[in-house]
Amino acid sequence: MLEFFANPYVSWTAWTLLYTVLIVGGVLFVVAYYTYAERKIMGAMQRRQGPMTVGPFGLLQPIADGIKLFSKETIIPSGAHRVVFLLAPMMLFALSLIAWAVIPFDKGWVLANINVGILYLFAVSSMTVYGVIMAGWASNSRYAFLGGLRSAAQMVSYEVSMGLIIVCVLLCTGSLNLQEIVLADRPFWMQVLLFPMFIVFLISILAETNRAPFDLPEGESEITGGFMVEYSAMTYALFFLGEYSAMILMSAMTTTLFLGGWLPPFGITALAFVPGIIWFAMKTLLIMFVFIWARATLPRFRYDQLMRLGWKVFLPLTLFWVVLTAGLLLTFDALPG
Amino acid sequence: MIIQALAFYLFAGILTLSSLMVITARNPVHSVLFLILTFFNSAGLFILLGAEFVGMIMVIVYVGAVAVLFLFVVMMLDISFADLRKGAMQYVPIGLFIGAVLLTELVLVYGAWQFAPDVGLNLAAPAMRFEDATNAESLGQVLYTDYVLAFQLAGLILFVAMVGAIVLTLRKRPSVRKQSVAEQQRRKAEDVLEMHKITPGTGI
Numbered sequence: 001m002l003e004f005f006a007n008p009y010v011s012w013t014a015w016t017l018l019y020t021v022l023i024v025g026g027v028l029f030v031v032a033y034y035t036y037a038e039r040k041i042m043g044a045m046q047r048r049q050g051p052m053t054v055g056p057f058g059l060l061q062p063i064a065d066g067i068k069l070f071s072k073e074t075i076i077p078s079g080a081h082r083v084v085f086l087l088a089p090m091m092l093f094a095l096s097l098i099a100w101a102v103i104p105f106d107k108g109w110v111l112a113n114i115n116v117g118i119l120y121l122f123a124v125s126s127m128t129v130y131g132v133i134m135a136g137w138a139s140n141s142r143y144a145f146l147g148g149l150r151s152a153a154q155m156v157s158y159e160v161s162m163g164l165i166i167v168c169v170l171l172c173t174g175s176l177n178l179q180e181i182v183l184a185d186r187p188f189w190m191q192v193l194l195f196p197m198f199i200v201f202l203i204s205i206l207a208e209t210n211r212a213p214f215d216l217p218e219g220e221s222e223i224t225g226g227f228m229v230e231y232s233a234m235t236y237a238l239f240f241l242g243e244y245s246a247m248i249l250m251s252a253m254t255t256t257l258f259l260g261g262w263l264p265p266f267g268i269t270a271l272a273f274v275p276g277i278i279w280f281a282m283k284t285l286l287i288m289f290v291f292i293w294a295r296a297t298l299p300r301f302r303y304d305q306l307m308r309l310g311w312k313v314f315l316p317l318t319l320f321w322v323v324l325t326a327g328l329l330l331t332f333d334a335l336p337g
Numbered sequence: 338m339i340i341q342a343l344a345f346y347l348f349a350g351i352l353t354l355s356s357l358m359v360i361t362a363r364n365p366v367h368s369v370l371f372l373i374l375t376f377f378n379s380a381g382l383f384i385l386l387g388a389e390f391v392g393m394i395m396v397i398v399y400v401g402a403v404a405v406l407f408l409f410v411v412m413m414l415d416i417s418f419a420d421l422r423k424g425a426m427q428y429v430p431i432g433l434f435i436g437a438v439l440l441t442e443l444v445l446v447y448g449a450w451q452f453a454p455d456v457g458l459n460l461a462a463p464a465m466r467f468e469d470a471t472n473a474e475s476l477g478q479v480l481y482t483d484y485v486l487a488f489q490l491a492g493l494i495l496f497v498a499m500v501g502a503i504v505l506t507l508r509k510r511p512s513v514r515k516q517s518v519a520e521q522q523r524r525k526a527e528d529v530l531e532m533h534k535i536t537p538g539t540g541i
Contacts, residue, residue: 081364084366084367084370114389115389115390115471115472115473116389116390116393116472116473119390119393119394119397120393122393122397122401123393123396123397123400123401126396126397126400126401126402127396127400127401129401129405130373130405130408133405133408133409133412134370137366137412145412148412149409149412149413152405152408152409153409156401156402156405156406159401159402163397176390176471176473304516308518
């Protein structure tokens with residue numbers, strides 16, 4: 001038995017499988033309790049209690065919700081395009097999971113340490129728009145279609161400025177590999193230079209994941225739930241899981257790009273005795289909290305305001321910042337590599 | 338490596354099949370979805386070649402942006418395909434002719450490669466210049482040094498095309514009511530609101 005595992009191919013496959021199962025299990029667990037945290041935090045912000053009935057402090061609520069969604073009937077509308085209709089939620093869910101392969105949780109704790117990790121993340125996040133468009137089209141319903149169209153326009157718009165922000169970070173770190181981005185030397189002035197981009201990135205990921213205040217694709221007040229209006233039971237649950245897992249993924253991506261990943265905060269080396277994964281988790285949780293905070297605080301944007309912010313404010317600002325960053329780095333001879 | 342060969346045949350097979358489906362699918366939205374699958378598999382082929390940067394850019398640009406716009410437009414179209422098919426037969430001769438020309442050219446290219454004596458010498462070997470550099474580094478080195486003029490020119494052409502498209506489609510429509518954000522921001526409560534104390538029974 002041991003000899004069998006000593007074979008490099010077998011051990012590599014076994015490790016990869018184990019790691020994959022750990023990541024997927026971990027992400028799904030965090031998603032379940034993220035929904036609980038969202039309801040509790042929003043409850044606290046609105047002077048309510050949130051879920052309290054199922055289990056102590058309502059701690060078993062996400063599990064009860066999961067069981068409920070599993071056991072319901074999946075309804076496929078008669079006018080729907082069956083294959084595409086079922087493919088859309090699966091695709092969205094799968095995409096939100098495969099992106100985790102390149103996230104470094106700690107030094108060396110990464111499933112696929114590829115050279116173009118950041119591009120991979122960007123590619124996967126730019127493909128999630130298909131889940132939404134396909135769902136909107138295949139439902140063969142006006143509301144769903146409107147939601148799908150809105151989502152397509154919105155995600156494409158904000159991706160542009162996200163890409164430019166990533167270029168800013170890459171200029172400062174000189175690598176497309178996520179581990180090297182985290183480990184890159186960032187003097188204080190560089191962090192000051194990147195700080196405005198961090199804020200713009202935070203706002204853009206809200207739009208990219210279709211979250212409040214940019215949740216127009218759902219827009220329950222005008223299009224009754226948008227692209228997922230025809231979905232029920234497990235197909236709906238997959239959308240739900242995909243959305244929350246994409247939110248956690250975007251938080252992890254922000255942590256990796258701007259907050260120094262698994263390194264102790266503010267470069268305090270005395271705190272290095274705490275395992276890196278704890279720092280990574282804490283920073284990610286911070287961004288995840290911002291998602292909920294924004295949802296409980298801000299009213300929904302109007303559609304034309306959303307487009308204006310994306311194209312007329314963020315795009316020129318980030319474009320200018322790319323030129324500024326490149327110019328400063330060149331002037332002070334601080335270009336990495 | 339047998340796994341590499343298997344992956345190649347998998348990607349290439351799906352690519353060929355899905356590109357066939359692009360032109361045979363009856364529903365145009367299905368066509369675009371198969372086109373996306375085609376892009377995706379060609380990105381896979383690039384990664385198998387060791388060109389991971391090009392593969393990822395392929396996914397980001399073609400799948401993430403270009404095909405979204407295709408899908409966007411195709412979904413909004415309201416075409417009756419029975420009407421469209423009626424006149425299709427008259428285009429068969431010209432289609433066949435163009436297909437034949439393309440096929441001949443392909444055969445000529447491949448044939449020259451195989452049989453002409455000195456064509457192989459024309460092969461450039463760009464990868465040999467950068468031994469340890471990653472994909473992105475070597476691409477950047479080549480694009481921004483040797484081919485910087487061509488690169489800038491391509492950018493300029495695209496820019497002109499974009500400006501042209503905007504100029505052609507931009508029209509002033511006085512009937513559309515647009516909001517001016519600056520004007521709204523300047524507006525103060527005192528300018529638009531008046532407070533009156535009204536004694537009951539008198540009116541203003």
